Structures are given as C-alpha cells and as structure tokens.
Amino acid sequence: MHGERILMGPGPSNPYPEVVAALTRPVLGHLDPEFLAVLEHTSSQLRTAFRTDNQLTFPLSGTGSAGMEAAMTNLVGPGDVVVVGVNGLFGERLCEMAGRLGAEVVRVEAPWGEPLDPQAVVSAHPSPTVIALVHAETSTGVRNDVAEVGAAKGDALFVVDTVTSLGGIEVAVDDWHVDLSYSGTQKCLGVPPGLSPITVSPLARERLVRRPTSWYLDLGLISAYVSGGSGRTYHHTAPISMIYALEAGLGVLLEEGLEASWARHRACGELLQDGLEALGLRLVPPAGHRLPQLTTVWVPELPRGMTEADVRAQLLSDYGIEIGAGVGPMAGRVWRIGCMGHTARRRNVELLLSALASILGHRRLGGSS
Numbered sequence: 001m002h003g004e005r006i007l008m009g010p011g012p013s014n015p016y017p018e019v020v021a022a023l024t025r026p027v028l029g030h031l032d033p034e035f036l037a038v039l040e041h042t043s044s045q046l047r048t049a050f051r052t053d054n055q056l057t058f059p060l061s062g063t064g065s066a067g068m069e070a071a072m073t074n075l076v077g078p079g080d081v082v083v084v085g086v087n088g089l090f091g092e093r094l095c096e097m098a099g100r101l102g103a104e105v106v107r108v109e110a111p112w113g114e115p116l117d118p119q120a121v122v123s124a125h126p127s128p129t130v131i132a133l134v135h136a137e138t139s140t141g142v143r144n145d146v147a148e149v150g151a152a153k154g155d156a157l158f159v160v161d162t163v164t165s166l167g168g169i170e171v172a173v174d175d176w177h178v179d180l181s182y183s184g185t186q187k188c189l190g191v192p193p194g195l196s197p198i199t200v201s202p203l204a205r206e207r208l209v210r211r212p213t214s215w216y217l218d219l220g221l222i223s224a225y226v227s228g229g230s231g232r233t234y235h236h237t238a239p240i241s242m243i244y245a246l247e248a249g250l251g252v253l254l255e256e257g258l259e260a261s262w263a264r265h266r267a268c269g270e271l272l273q274d275g276l277e278a279l280g281l282r283l284v285p286p287a288g289h290r291l292p293q294l295t296t297v298w299v300p301e302l303p304r305g306m307t308e309a310d311v312r313a314q315l316l317s318d319y320g321i322e323i324g325a326g327v328g329p330m331a332g333r334v335w336r337i338g339c340m341g342h343t344a345r346r347r348n349v350e351l352l353l354s355a356l357a358s359i360l361g362h363r364r365l366g367g368s369s
C-alpha cells in the first residue's frame with residue numbers, strides 16, 4: 001500500500017481532492033480547442049491569483065526552479081548588473097543562475113533567518129538591469145518585504161520568487177511593481193509539483209533577451225503558443241494533465257477567496273507557532289517576518305540518544321507526518337514545518353503538535369518534560 005501522508009515539509013503539500021480528481025480526466029491533444037480553453041481559463045485564474053493584468057501569464061512547464069531559470073535566462077545577459085537579495089538557499093540559487101549567464105552579480109545579504117533590508121536592496125547599485133529577490137524564503141521561513149523594493153526599483157526590472165507565497169500570503173504583482181514573478185504548484189496552491197505559474201509585465205516583455213541560451217525556456221517562443229490566436233504553433237507538448245490539476249487547484253483557491261486562503265494559512269501558522277513555543281521550542285525568524293505557511297524552529301534538546309533525524313523518522317513512521325530538515329548553515333539545527341494549501345488545516349497542526357509533544361517526552365501540550 002502506498003503511504004498516506006500528511007505533508008508538512010517545505011513542499012510538496014497535500015493536493016486538494018478536486019486536484020486529484022482532475023488528474024484522471026481524459027488526455028486531450030495540446031492544440032485541441034477544448035484543451036486550449038482550459039489553458040486560457042487557467043491563465044486567467046493565474047492573473048487573479050497574482051493580482052495582475054499582465055497578458056503574458058501562464059503555467060510554464062517545469063517546477064519552480066524552471067520558473068527561476070526562465071526569469072534569469074530571458075532577462076539577463078553577459079555584463080548585466082543583477083542585484084540579488086540573499087538570505088537563504090533560494091537567493092543563493094538566483095545568484096548562481098545569474099552568474100552562469102555572465103552577469104555582474106551584486107549580492108545584498110542578510111543572515112539566514114533574518115529578513116532583507118529593502119533600502120539596502122534598492123541602493124546597492126545605481127542602475128541595475130534586474131533586481132531579484134525571494135518573497136518567501138522556504139529555507140528559513142522568512143518573509144522578505146517586496147512592496148518597499150518595488151516602489152523604489154527605478155528603471156530596473158524587478159523579479160520576485162513567489163514559489164512559496166502564492167496562495168498562502170498576499171501577493172500583488174501589479175501594485176508592487178513586479179516585472180516578472182514565478183511560482184510553483186506544490187506549495188500553497190495544493191497541486192502536485194510540475195508547473196511554474198509565471199507572469200511577465202509589458203516592460204519585461206519589451207526587454208526580453210533575444211535568443212536566450214535556453215531554447216526550451218525561451219519566453220518569446222513560448223508566448224507564441226500560450227498567447228493564443230490563429231498563430232498558435234507547436235513549441236513543446238503542454239503537460240495536459242498537470243494543467244487540469246492546476247486549473248482545479250486554482251478553482252479551489254479562488255472559490256475560497258484569496259483573502260480567506262491567506263487567513264486560513266495565517267490561523268494555522270499562528271496555532272503551530274504558538275504551540276511550538278508552548279512546548280518550549282524557539283522560532284527562528286523574528287516576529288513580523290515569520291511565514292505562516294513555513295515555520296522554522298530550532299531543534300530543542302532531545303531525549304537521551306535521540307537525533308533530530310530520529311524525531312522526523314518517528315513522525316513519519318508512527319504518525320505519517322512529514323516535516324523538513326534544515327539546509328545550508330541550518331542543516332541539523334532546525335526543523336522546517338510547512339502548512340500549505342490543502343495541508344493548512346487545524347486538525348493537521350493539532351496532530352503534529354501532540355505527536356511532537358509525545359516524541360519529545362512532554363506529558364501534554366504546554367506541560368514540562
């Protein structure tokens with residue numbers, strides 16, 4: 001039997017039942033008018049979710065990293081100045097991608113576990129080609145301020161990673177002056193991994209790199225397919241079933257309402273974070289910049305002979321709950337607990353808290369060991 005899990009790691013989250021049902025729908029051809037209507041509907045749902053009027057908004061084939069790579073490869077060329085906010089793994093990955101494209105990378109750092117200073121980001125260089133940052137740093141559980149950077153971005157193109165934020169906390173692409181944002185399906189959208197929703201502003205479209213080094217991720221070529229009309233031609237075969245799944249997931253999100261979804265994530269995050277503190281654990285990010293959908297907590301002193309990996313293994317084997325380990329400088333020192341999409345339910349949080357209390361040797365929630 002396949003293990004049924006409560007997925008409370010940094011992703012994937014549990015898919016919505018409607019999404020699972022959508023995955024079984026009959027496969028259509030990628031130029032079938034019925035499928036094209038689904039693609040157009042999905043793109044219009046994405047505009048609502050991203051809060052944008054950007055015409056070029058669609059589900060890119062590939063996971064969140066494909067969206068990141070598409071952003072960099074279509075906007076950055078040799079010698080371009082790219083300012084990157086770095087306070088975790090995904091900021092580092094943006095630097096790595098920009099560096100491989102021959103950009104002059106200007107790093108604006110904050111320690112892992114702390115938010116970036118928006119003023120430091122906008123004043124790092126007088127005329128960058130691109131300013132890029134991660135909204136929700138999944139490696140640390142920190143929320144970076146996006147609106148402040150967007151308001152002062154000047155002539156630069158502003159790229160924002162919303163892989164872990166879209167659907168879970170407020171994202172407002174147009175109000176925040178974001179020129180390109182990419183997300184992922186398996187975090188707060190409650191859809192399996194496989195697509196990267198992406199949105200591109202008219203200004204970014206004017207400045208797309210001609211013949212970028214990646215053919216597959218060339219937004220100029222892909223837009224001929226996704227933008228529709230009679231000129232729609234083959235570029236690559238759209239992942240039909242995943243697009244059904246995303247359409248269903250966005251349907252759940254928009255029916256619940258964006259604000260209601262953010263409120264559900266916030267309520268779960270607070271319940272979890274308060275519960276962890278009641279167990280005597282300490283949260284990593286400072287109050288005010290904690291993500292409700294991804295909680296990072298220092299590993300406490302453990303019962304004799306037990307490692308942090310043993311705790312995670314026991315959660316998985318005895319309770320079917322997955323939580324995540326630390327990465328980078330936080331490897332072995334923190335746990336990362338996701339509460340995203342369909343997983344963001346009170347019952348999941350309460351089950352995890354009581355399981356953790358029991359494994360850590362607390363007699364009951366809030367009790368002492």
Ligand SMILES: *Cc1c(COP(=O)(O)O)cnc(C)c1O
Pocket residue numbers: 011063064065066068090134136137138139161162163164184193
């Ligand atoms: C998960 C994640 C990614 C990468 O997405 P994949 O789907 O794993 O390729 C990028 N950025 C952030 C902030 C993420 O959380």
